[in-house]
Amino acid sequence: MFSKVHTVGIRGVEGYPILVEADVSDGLPGFTMVGYLASEVREAQDRVRTAIRNSGFKLAAKKVTINLSPADIRKEGTAFDLPIAVAVLAASGIIDPSALRSCIISGELGLDGEVKPVRGTLSITEAAKKDGKTRCFLPEENVEEGLITEGMAITGVNRLRQLVDYLNCPSSIRTAVRGNDFMTEEQNSYDMDFSEINGQLLLRRATEVAVAGMHNILYIGPAGAGKTMAAQRIPTIMPTLSLEENIEISKIYSICGLLPADRPLLSRRPFRSPHHTITPQALTGGGRIPRPGEISLASGGVLFLDELPEFQKRSIEVLRQPMEERKITISRIHGSYDYPANVMISAAMNPCSCGYYPDRSKCRCTQQQVKNYINRISKPLLDRMDISVEASPLTYEEMQGTGGESSSVIRQRVEKARIIQRDRLEGSGIYFNSSMKQTHIADFCKLGTAEKVFLKQVFSQMDISARGYNKILKVARTIADLEGSLTIEKEHLAEAVGYRNMETKYWGGSNG
Ligand SMILES: [Zn+2]
Incomplete structure (x- = not known):
């Protein structure tokens, strides 16, 4: 039979x-x-x-x-x-x-x-x-x-x-079917909030811009300046997780055996912060029977690389492909496996190995030591960080101050900017300004005469590469979207240019 x-x-x-x-x-x-x-x-x-x-x-x-x-x-x-x-x-x-x-x-x-x-x-x-x-x-x-x-x-x-x-x-047969009371759980239930960060206006603003356009962000600054605190709170200002998106992310956790049996959907966006000793394979996924890695587990949320220069060079380099394609492909004799890698990457680093540069009253590193430390970040990788921002030590007044805006207020602005991007890029298969290709940049980042003159000036002063130019335009587009502005104005460009200052300061100019 x-x-x-x-x-x-x-x-x-x-x-x-x-x-x-x-x-x-x-x-x-x-x-x-x-x-x-x-x-x-x-x-x-x-x-x-x-x-x-x-x-x-x-x-x-x-x-x-x-x-x-x-x-x-x-x-x-x-x-x-x-x-x-x-x-x-x-x-x-x-x-x-x-x-x-x-x-x-x-x-x-x-x-x-x-x-x-x-x-x-x-x-x-x-x-x-x-x-x-x-x-x-x-x-x-x-x-x-x-x-x-x-x-x-x-x-x-x-x-x-x-x-x-x-x-x-x-x-x-006894059967169960999903009830209507299914998504009762609060989807923005985070146990931390942006309002807990005192001062740090630049850091907060840069983070909001980064999240609004899904731009990767690099925080540079001494220990205790709030880099990690800001990164941990990125998921709290990301748009509310929809059920469809939650299912897609939860699938990854299910395959890794990481979903609790009694609460099988994630209740918040992922924040993954692997230690710098992580192997390239654990980061990207792999193994004899391939399993998703940290970058996939961070999908829909944030992959935070703290102490970026301490990571193995190879670990960092393998992130380049998924950072661009928003997925990772693992090849085996028996075929290839695709895992999502739809993440926002945020990274943090000290400005030197002691952590105090450029405060010369504390930093004992030689200029060469500072340079060597900074240069552990390869230029191609640095090139993929759209925004770099300096976290300065808190002033006395900032430490005494009460916190700033709450995550929910910032999230509303982010959600608005995301809708503008989604509508503008409809049908292109991409959803964020950071993913725009050359043709989208040509269509959606047109500049007026005054703006062109401004950028030309910046160019002659900062020696910016073609790639750097595109990044400035994409970030400026996001800043304009946050403001609800159809056109990119000079002040939007100026802010975007500002997010490249760190590169000039620490890496000595553009990389191309
Ligand atoms: Zn130092």
Whole structure:
């Protein structure tokens, strides 16, 4: 006899439909599995046969053939155990195959027939919905996560035996579907706020501009000047997380096994701050079976690189491609894996190894030492930081002062500026000023005569490269958007130019 069971495989963060076919026939007894299988999938046959036996089912001594299709995609992971077991039992006449048509089955099996949780449930249920399926049988522990997918009937199972009973008696199936009270959780529930930062007007303003246009930002300044404090609060002024975006980000966490079972959606935008000893692979993702790295876990939020010059050169350099493409591709013999890398990068560094330059009353570094320290940041990387800003030590008055505007007030301005960008760039596939290509810059960053004269002056004084020129225009566009101005005015340009002063001061001019 022959049977078919639908399930979902995962590649990168996306699920794709897999069909498990089982054929049980007379012939030399045996168990064969085909279909471009990774070693852990091939090992499923031992788990499946033992779990079936220990669940009290007796298989006749027959020839069992399992095929997982499509054949051109490599199957990985242990979530195929349960669908394979069901396919075998259906082909053996133990399960009524009529119940299998419109559902997805996923789960790992223990030798005693227990159903164990799998990673990436959210990717599985979203792919099932896309494939037109209406019901998913999932490990009990994955039910809450599966319920995120709208309109999908989710049934949790603890044991293989329980699933067989359900399939043979559909009226007994207990099902849950996502309720309307789903997104009750406050989506801007951060335990920190911009109002906690005293003074630092320039730092605050630069951060707001950076977030409004998704520009990468570099903070330079001595320890204790508030660099980390500002970076940590970036997510609090980013636009409120929509459900769709939250699902996309949560998928990444699900695949890494980082979503708590009882609260399967993120409640806030990610802020990832890996230590500077991190390996390039941990930062970008990888491994034998590739997993997302820190840059993907920061997707939709902030990747903060504190003490930037202390990072391995290689770690920093590997970020260049994802910074431009907003995704990361990991190549393997078996194909390539795409992970999202839609992040805002913020970095912080001391101006020298002691941290006090240019305060010569405290800094003991020689000019050459300062230069060597600064030069650990390669120019191509520096080139990708759209905004660099100096965090100066707090004055006495600033320390005494009360905080500035709250995150929610700043967020409203950011959201407005984001809407302007989205509308202007509609249909181009990009959403932020920082992602604009040459043609967009030509269309949307036109300058008047006075503005051109101003930039020409700046050029002759600051020796700015062509790339630097474009960055100034993009940042100026964002500043104009924050103000609701259709045109880029001189004051917008002047502010954008100001965010390049650090480069001139510390790196000695433009890089091109
Ligand atoms: Zn120093």
